[in-house]
Amino acid sequence: MVGISSDAGRISSVKRAMEGYGIDVLVCRNPENVLFLSGYWPLTGWSLVVVPLDGDPALIIPRSELDYARESWIKNMYTYEAESLEHIWNPYRFIAGILEGLDLPKGIRVGCELSMETVATGSIAGEVSYACTPTFDLLRDIFKAVLVDATPLISKLRMVKSNHEIERIKIASKIASIAIEKLLGIVRDGLKESELAALAESIVYSEGVGFEGKVKRARGFAFVMSGGSTSRAWYPFNISSDRRIMRGDPILLEFNVCADGYWVDVTRTWILGRPTKEQEDIFYILMEAQESVYKYENPGVKACDVDRVARKVIGVRGYDRFFPHRLGHGVGLRLHEEPIIHPLSSIIIEKGMIHTVEPGIYTDRYGLRLEDVVLVLGKGVENLFPGYKFLSLGE
Numbered sequence: 001m002v003g004i005s006s007d008a009g010r011i012s013s014v015k016r017a018m019e020g021y022g023i024d025v026l027v028c029r030n031p032e033n034v035l036f037l038s039g040y041w042p043l044t045g046w047s048l049v050v051v052p053l054d055g056d057p058a059l060i061i062p063r064s065e066l067d068y069a070r071e072s073w074i075k076n077m078y079t080y081e082a083e084s085l086e087h088i089w090n091p092y093r094f095i096a097g098i099l100e101g102l103d104l105p106k107g108i109r110v111g112c113e114l115s116m117e118t119v120a121t122g123s124i125a126g127e128v129s130y131a132c133t134p135t136f137d138l139l140r141d142i143f144k145a146v147l148v149d150a151t152p153l154i155s156k157l158r159m160v161k162s163n164h165e166i167e168r169i170k171i172a173s174k175i176a177s178i179a180i181e182k183l184l185g186i187v188r189d190g191l192k193e194s195e196l197a198a199l200a201e202s203i204v205y206s207e208g209v210g211f212e213g214k215v216k217r218a219r220g221f222a223f224v225m226s227g228g229s230t231s232r233a234w235y236p237f238n239i240s241s242d243r244r245i246m247r248g249d250p251i252l253l254e255f256n257v258c259a260d261g262y263w264v265d266v267t268r269t270w271i272l273g274r275p276t277k278e279q280e281d282i283f284y285i286l287m288e289a290q291e292s293v294y295k296y297e298n299p300g301v302k303a304c305d306v307d308r309v310a311r312k313v314i315g316v317r318g319y320d321r322f323f324p325h326r327l328g329h330g331v332g333l334r335l336h337e338e339p340i341i342h343p344l345s346s347i348i349i350e351k352g353m354i355h356t357v358e359p360g361i362y363t364d365r366y367g368l369r370l371e372d373v374v375l376v377l378g379k380g381v382e383n384l385f386p387g388y389k390f391l392s393l394g395e
Helices: 010-021 031-038 063-069 091-101 133-143 151-159 163-184 193-208 227-232 277-296 303-316
Strands: 025-028 048-052 058-062 076-080 109-112 146-149 218-226 250-259 262-272 328-330 337-341 354-357 360-362 367-369 372-376 381-383
Touching: 010 031, 010 048, 010 151, 025 031, 031 048, 031 151, 058 063, 058 091, 063 076, 076 091, 091 133, 109 133, 133 146, 151 337, 163 193, 163 218, 163 250, 163 262, 163 372, 193 218, 193 250, 218 227, 227 250, 227 360, 227 367, 250 367, 262 367, 262 372, 277 303, 277 354, 277 360, 277 367, 277 372, 277 381, 303 337, 337 354
Parallel strands: 025 109, 058 076, 109 146
Antiparallel strands: 025 048, 048 058, 218 250, 250 262, 328 337, 328 354, 354 372, 360 367, 372 381
16 A cells, blocks of 8 residues: 655644644544644544644554555654453553654644534444543643634634545545446336445445455445435435335435545436436536636635526526535545635635535425536646436336
């Protein structure tokens, strides 16, 4: 596997932001922020990054993760023992000893993830470990510190992607594309929604691990809705059921793909068989809405205006009340992050941002949505997932 090289300037830019925020030391434990700050995506969620305003950063990890953590660009690496038969594991005891040994001053302002109440899932399915009260109490005690919520600072820094992050997100997009290509050869009437979703996820796992010699860990999360359930596909949750897909059904695939901690979030909708005239009209309205965004969006415009451009296309066609959600959201170290592309968002679009563009129209009988992922360039945008935009399957 190819290791991660240093993300040039990352720590320097973080320190500049810390200074403006009045933070002496930044300590992050949530895996996505450890990845952002160090280049290492933790396995279990028990790793910490410590970034002092004066001095070099440090990475604290369980010894069992050392082989993976060697990819980090942080050179000061401290390990502690995992669970053994000699003792019941108490990671806080080990972490406290390492933090004491860093010999940082007392009475300082420590930035940490006080209000980060959503975290990306890890590659080990079933549990996500993240910073909470015990971690914050430990930091307060060790450094006699005033804790400062660094979540807004980190969120703002994460909005603009580095070249390294862009390349990793493009890899995740390639894996998603391979999975959909294979999936389209499998779709047939009689398959359950859950079967189709499981096949999509398994392709990501089998094809993504080792992809191009660059990916160690890959996971897919697929949600398939068909028939009338697609009218509810805009709800803030997606469920694949045991419903069997029938000819004439719309099939909506919400597909989240992660490669070594970097995510893409895409959606495609097809009709199994021949679409109706209304379905064709709606589908092409959605494509027109997306294309209007790609022609308009540039650094310097407001996120609310990006949303407005797509919403206007849909409204002119009389479907405005059937588009009940925001146009998009940032994606990268998590599925949903800043910037939010919403009618009320005043965020200014910047070069290097990556976000979704996902107009949808949901009638009482069915719903259609298209979701791309775009990179904001110095001028215009690059669509990182342009394929599979056709409506009919298996005519």
